[in-house]
Amino acid sequence: SAVISQKPSRDICQRGTSLTIQCQVDSQVTMMFWYRQQPGQSLTLIATANQGSEATYESGFVIDKFPISRPNLTFSTLTVSNMSPEDSSIYLCSVNDNYGYTFGSGTRLTVV
Amino acid sequence: QQQVKQSPQSLIVQKGGISIINCAYENTAFDYFPWYQQFPGKGPALLIAIRPDVSEKKEGRFTISFNKSAKQFSLHIMDSQPGDSATYFCAASAGYAARQLTFGSGTQLTVLP
Secondary structure, three states: OOOEEEEOOEEEEOOOOOEEEEEEEOOOOOEEEEEEEOOOOOEEEEEEEEOOOOOEEOOOOOOOOOOEEEEEOOEEEEEEOOOOHHHOEEEEEEEEEOOEEEEOOOEEEEEO | OOOEEEEOOEEEEEOOOOEEEEEEEOOOOOOEEEEEEEOOOOOOEEEEEEOOOOOEEEEOOEEEEEEOOOOEEEEEEOOOOHHHOEEEEEEEEOOHHHOOOEEOOOEEEEEEO
Protein backbone atom coordinates (compact mmCIF):
# COMPACT_ATOMS: atom_id res chain seq x y z
CA SER A 1 0.00 0.00 0.00
CA ALA A 2 0.99 3.64 -0.34
CA VAL A 3 3.34 5.09 2.24
CA ILE A 4 2.44 8.54 3.54
CA SER A 5 4.84 10.90 5.27
CA GLN A 6 3.16 13.65 7.21
CA LYS A 7 4.96 16.61 8.78
CA PRO A 8 5.12 17.91 11.42
CA SER A 9 4.12 15.03 13.69
CA ARG A 10 3.11 17.48 16.39
CA ASP A 11 3.23 21.16 17.15
CA ILE A 12 2.19 23.62 19.81
CA CYS A 13 1.05 26.93 18.35
CA GLN A 14 -0.08 30.28 19.64
CA ARG A 15 -3.64 31.33 18.94
CA GLY A 16 -4.00 33.59 15.96
CA THR A 17 -1.13 31.98 14.05
CA SER A 18 -1.22 29.51 11.16
CA LEU A 19 0.31 26.08 10.68
CA THR A 20 0.92 24.28 7.40
CA ILE A 21 0.87 20.50 7.42
CA GLN A 22 2.59 18.59 4.65
CA CYS A 23 1.61 15.23 3.22
CA GLN A 24 3.94 13.33 0.90
CA VAL A 25 2.95 10.06 -0.79
CA ASP A 26 5.38 7.58 -2.31
CA SER A 27 3.19 7.03 -5.37
CA GLN A 28 1.00 9.12 -7.61
CA VAL A 29 -2.61 9.34 -6.47
CA THR A 30 -5.55 11.20 -7.92
CA MET A 31 -7.32 12.17 -4.75
CA MET A 32 -6.01 13.07 -1.32
CA PHE A 33 -8.23 13.52 1.69
CA TRP A 34 -7.73 15.61 4.81
CA TYR A 35 -9.40 14.55 8.06
CA ARG A 36 -9.64 16.01 11.53
CA GLN A 37 -9.79 13.85 14.63
CA GLN A 38 -10.64 15.73 17.79
CA PRO A 39 -9.43 14.23 21.08
CA GLY A 40 -11.09 10.90 21.73
CA GLN A 41 -13.36 11.32 18.73
CA SER A 42 -13.84 9.83 15.29
CA LEU A 43 -12.49 11.15 12.03
CA THR A 44 -14.27 13.93 10.18
CA LEU A 45 -13.48 14.76 6.57
CA ILE A 46 -12.32 18.33 6.04
CA ALA A 47 -11.81 18.34 2.29
CA THR A 48 -10.89 16.34 -0.78
CA ALA A 49 -7.95 17.56 -2.86
CA ASN A 50 -7.60 16.75 -6.54
CA GLN A 51 -4.49 17.73 -8.41
CA GLY A 52 -5.15 20.64 -10.71
CA SER A 53 -8.44 21.73 -9.25
CA GLU A 54 -9.86 23.48 -6.23
CA ALA A 55 -10.31 21.36 -3.13
CA THR A 56 -13.84 20.33 -2.21
CA TYR A 57 -14.77 21.20 1.37
CA GLU A 58 -17.26 19.44 3.60
CA SER A 59 -20.00 21.23 5.45
CA GLY A 60 -18.58 23.21 8.34
CA PHE A 61 -15.15 23.67 6.80
CA VAL A 62 -14.18 26.66 4.65
CA ILE A 63 -11.25 27.46 2.43
CA ASP A 64 -10.31 30.63 4.31
CA LYS A 65 -9.78 28.62 7.48
CA PHE A 66 -8.29 25.47 5.91
CA PRO A 67 -6.61 26.36 2.62
CA ILE A 68 -5.28 23.35 0.75
CA SER A 69 -2.68 23.07 -1.97
CA ARG A 70 -2.20 20.13 -4.31
CA PRO A 71 0.67 21.03 -6.63
CA ASN A 72 1.27 17.50 -7.96
CA LEU A 73 0.09 13.90 -7.67
CA THR A 74 2.26 13.04 -4.67
CA PHE A 75 2.02 16.07 -2.39
CA SER A 76 -0.51 18.21 -0.59
CA THR A 77 -0.58 20.75 2.20
CA LEU A 78 -3.29 21.77 4.64
CA THR A 79 -3.02 25.08 6.46
CA VAL A 80 -4.89 25.73 9.66
CA SER A 81 -5.32 29.51 9.73
CA ASN A 82 -5.92 31.98 12.53
CA MET A 83 -5.87 29.16 15.04
CA SER A 84 -7.91 29.01 18.23
CA PRO A 85 -7.84 26.39 21.01
CA GLU A 86 -10.84 24.73 19.34
CA ASP A 87 -8.54 23.77 16.46
CA SER A 88 -6.53 21.51 18.76
CA SER A 89 -6.89 18.14 17.06
CA ILE A 90 -5.08 15.49 15.09
CA TYR A 91 -5.03 16.23 11.38
CA LEU A 92 -4.59 13.31 9.01
CA CYS A 93 -4.13 12.98 5.31
CA SER A 94 -5.32 9.93 3.43
CA VAL A 95 -5.11 8.46 -0.04
CA ASN A 96 -6.91 5.68 -1.82
CA ASP A 97 -4.69 3.20 -3.61
CA ASN A 98 -5.24 -0.33 -4.83
CA TYR A 99 -5.14 -1.59 -1.23
CA GLY A 100 -7.78 0.72 0.15
CA TYR A 101 -7.59 3.97 2.04
CA THR A 102 -4.24 4.59 3.72
CA PHE A 103 -3.64 7.21 6.39
CA GLY A 104 -0.64 9.19 7.44
CA SER A 105 0.43 9.07 11.08
CA GLY A 106 -1.17 12.43 11.70
CA THR A 107 -0.22 15.85 13.02
CA ARG A 108 -1.12 16.48 16.63
CA LEU A 109 -1.85 20.18 16.97
CA THR A 110 -2.22 21.97 20.27
CA VAL A 111 -3.24 25.62 20.23
CA VAL A 112 -2.50 27.63 23.35
CA GLN B 1 -26.23 13.54 10.26
CA GLN B 2 -24.33 10.49 11.47
CA GLN B 3 -24.52 7.89 8.74
CA VAL B 4 -22.58 5.08 10.42
CA LYS B 5 -23.49 4.14 13.99
CA GLN B 6 -20.98 2.10 15.97
CA SER B 7 -21.33 0.23 19.24
CA PRO B 8 -20.20 -0.32 21.88
CA GLN B 9 -18.20 2.77 22.72
CA SER B 10 -15.83 0.69 24.84
CA LEU B 11 -15.24 -3.01 25.27
CA ILE B 12 -13.23 -5.02 27.76
CA VAL B 13 -12.42 -8.62 26.92
CA GLN B 14 -10.30 -11.27 28.56
CA LYS B 15 -7.33 -12.66 26.68
CA GLY B 16 -8.48 -15.47 24.42
CA GLY B 17 -12.04 -14.20 24.26
CA ILE B 18 -14.06 -12.94 21.31
CA SER B 19 -14.42 -9.21 20.72
CA ILE B 20 -17.47 -8.11 18.75
CA ILE B 21 -18.04 -4.58 17.47
CA ASN B 22 -21.16 -3.62 15.55
CA CYS B 23 -21.97 -0.96 12.98
CA ALA B 24 -25.15 0.08 11.23
CA TYR B 25 -25.49 2.35 8.26
CA GLU B 26 -28.27 4.33 6.63
CA ASN B 27 -27.02 5.18 3.17
CA THR B 28 -27.91 2.34 0.79
CA ALA B 29 -25.38 3.70 -1.70
CA PHE B 30 -22.53 2.53 0.53
CA ASP B 31 -20.72 -0.36 -1.12
CA TYR B 32 -17.38 -0.59 0.67
CA PHE B 33 -17.05 -1.29 4.39
CA PRO B 34 -13.59 -1.25 5.96
CA TRP B 35 -12.50 -1.58 9.55
CA TYR B 36 -9.58 0.41 10.90
CA GLN B 37 -7.38 -0.13 13.93
CA GLN B 38 -5.78 2.87 15.59
CA PHE B 39 -3.13 2.85 18.28
CA PRO B 40 -2.41 5.99 20.32
CA GLY B 41 -0.28 8.47 18.39
CA LYS B 42 -0.77 6.64 15.10
CA GLY B 43 -3.00 7.04 12.11
CA PRO B 44 -5.74 4.48 11.45
CA ALA B 45 -4.53 1.30 9.74
CA LEU B 46 -6.74 -0.77 7.49
CA LEU B 47 -7.57 -4.06 9.15
CA ILE B 48 -10.07 -5.76 6.88
CA ALA B 49 -12.74 -4.67 4.42
CA ILE B 50 -15.82 -6.15 2.77
CA ARG B 51 -18.12 -5.42 -0.14
CA PRO B 52 -21.87 -6.12 0.00
CA ASP B 53 -21.71 -9.04 -2.45
CA VAL B 54 -20.46 -11.34 0.31
CA SER B 55 -21.82 -11.98 3.80
CA GLU B 56 -18.56 -12.76 5.54
CA LYS B 57 -14.85 -12.22 5.13
CA LYS B 58 -12.16 -13.70 7.30
CA GLU B 59 -8.50 -12.75 7.59
CA GLY B 60 -6.66 -14.55 10.34
CA ARG B 61 -8.34 -13.82 13.65
CA PHE B 62 -10.46 -11.02 12.17
CA THR B 63 -13.86 -11.61 10.57
CA ILE B 64 -16.37 -9.18 9.11
CA SER B 65 -19.99 -10.29 9.05
CA PHE B 66 -22.26 -8.31 6.73
CA ASN B 67 -26.06 -8.20 6.66
CA LYS B 68 -27.20 -6.18 3.68
CA SER B 69 -30.93 -6.35 4.42
CA ALA B 70 -30.42 -5.11 7.96
CA LYS B 71 -27.77 -2.61 6.85
CA GLN B 72 -25.43 -3.86 9.54
CA PHE B 73 -21.90 -5.18 9.69
CA SER B 74 -19.71 -6.33 12.51
CA LEU B 75 -16.10 -7.11 13.35
CA HIS B 76 -15.25 -10.26 15.28
CA ILE B 77 -11.79 -10.65 16.79
CA MET B 78 -11.21 -14.25 17.76
CA ASP B 79 -8.70 -15.25 20.45
CA SER B 80 -8.28 -11.60 21.45
CA GLN B 81 -4.80 -10.63 22.61
CA PRO B 82 -3.53 -7.72 24.73
CA GLY B 83 -1.80 -6.42 21.60
CA ASP B 84 -5.24 -5.99 20.04
CA SER B 85 -5.99 -3.25 22.57
CA ALA B 86 -6.67 -0.23 20.39
CA THR B 87 -9.48 1.90 19.02
CA TYR B 88 -11.44 0.34 16.18
CA PHE B 89 -13.40 2.31 13.63
CA CYS B 90 -15.86 1.02 11.10
CA ALA B 91 -16.31 3.06 7.96
CA ALA B 92 -18.22 3.10 4.71
CA SER B 93 -18.00 4.69 1.33
CA ALA B 94 -20.05 4.83 -1.84
CA GLY B 95 -18.24 4.26 -5.08
CA TYR B 96 -14.94 3.14 -3.42
CA ALA B 97 -12.24 4.94 -5.33
CA ALA B 98 -14.05 8.18 -5.87
CA ARG B 99 -15.54 8.81 -2.48
CA GLN B 100 -14.32 9.63 0.96
CA LEU B 101 -14.93 7.41 3.98
CA THR B 102 -17.64 8.03 6.55
CA PHE B 103 -16.48 6.79 9.93
CA GLY B 104 -18.27 5.34 12.90
CA SER B 105 -17.66 6.84 16.32
CA GLY B 106 -15.05 4.28 17.36
CA THR B 107 -14.74 1.51 19.94
CA GLN B 108 -11.98 1.46 22.52
CA LEU B 109 -11.04 -2.20 23.00
CA THR B 110 -9.09 -3.35 26.03
CA VAL B 111 -7.94 -6.95 26.18
CA LEU B 112 -6.95 -7.99 29.67
CA PRO B 113 -3.99 -10.36 30.09
